[in-house]
Amino acid sequence: MFEQISNAPFTATGIRPGGLDLTQQALASSKLPAGSRILDVGCGMGTTVEYLLYEHVIQAVGIDSSSMLVAQGKLRDAALPLIRGDAGALPFSDASFDGVLLECTLSLVRDRERVLKECHRVLKPLGRLIVTDLYARNPEAIGALRKLSLQSCLKGAFKKNEFIHECSVVGFELWCFEDHSETLRDFAAQIVWSYGSLDRFWTETGASSADLGWIRCAIREARPGYYLYVGSKAGSVTATDGTRGEK
Secondary structure, three states: OOOOOOOOHHHOOOOOOOHHHHHHHHHHHHOOOOOOEEEEEOOOOOHHHHHHHHHOOOEEEEEEOOHHHHHHHHHHOOOOOEEEOOOOOOOOOOOOEEEEEEEOOHHHOOOHHHHHHHHHHHEEEEEEEEEEEEEEOOHHHHHHHHOOOOOOOOOOOEOHHHHHHHHHHHOEEEEEEEEOHHHHHHHHHHHHHHHOOHHHHHHHOOOOHHHHHHHHHHHHHHOEEEEEEEEEEOOOOOOOOOOOOOO
């Protein structure tokens, strides 16, 4: 899906809700200073990597499983440090980064625990795990999302408490969890502006006519939202739950 929509007008600041504005908020919440080394897992065309390098003097590196998206990023700026690779087997040594960023990435991976463990491994002590992604604000209805035939972030949306627990088991202490569902609504509006309707967007990205009714129903029941999670590699100062009110 990301390859199919990579050239759409609304993807200029990243193929995800919130764009670079949410990246900026994530950076502020994680309290990572200039000069930090950050790995962007699922970097796509490197929009965030470029932003961190040139706007925040962050030593950013990007990795993505799509050779097409990495090539597009390199075509835009050959100097961008983007590589093709597997989030479940990161080609970096232990304790290499101050932060690991996953923007609308974790909901797409097959083995979330494995990816979280890899993120933990490559982080330095006190390092930050930064995740922005979808979650079901009605977790009781998440089963409908899991049955979607189309591979998308919606299908992999989280239950908030389960996700926080998974991160804790791997070794991350909760730093903050913020609801940013307004960015998801804005992103949907941008899709409608570009494609004419959400149905047309889903159809052009692979959904059948039979899928459309199921997608609408699943979204209505699960009430997807968007969040920012920051976790600290265990052993840091005591973390607090900065949860915003969920609507």
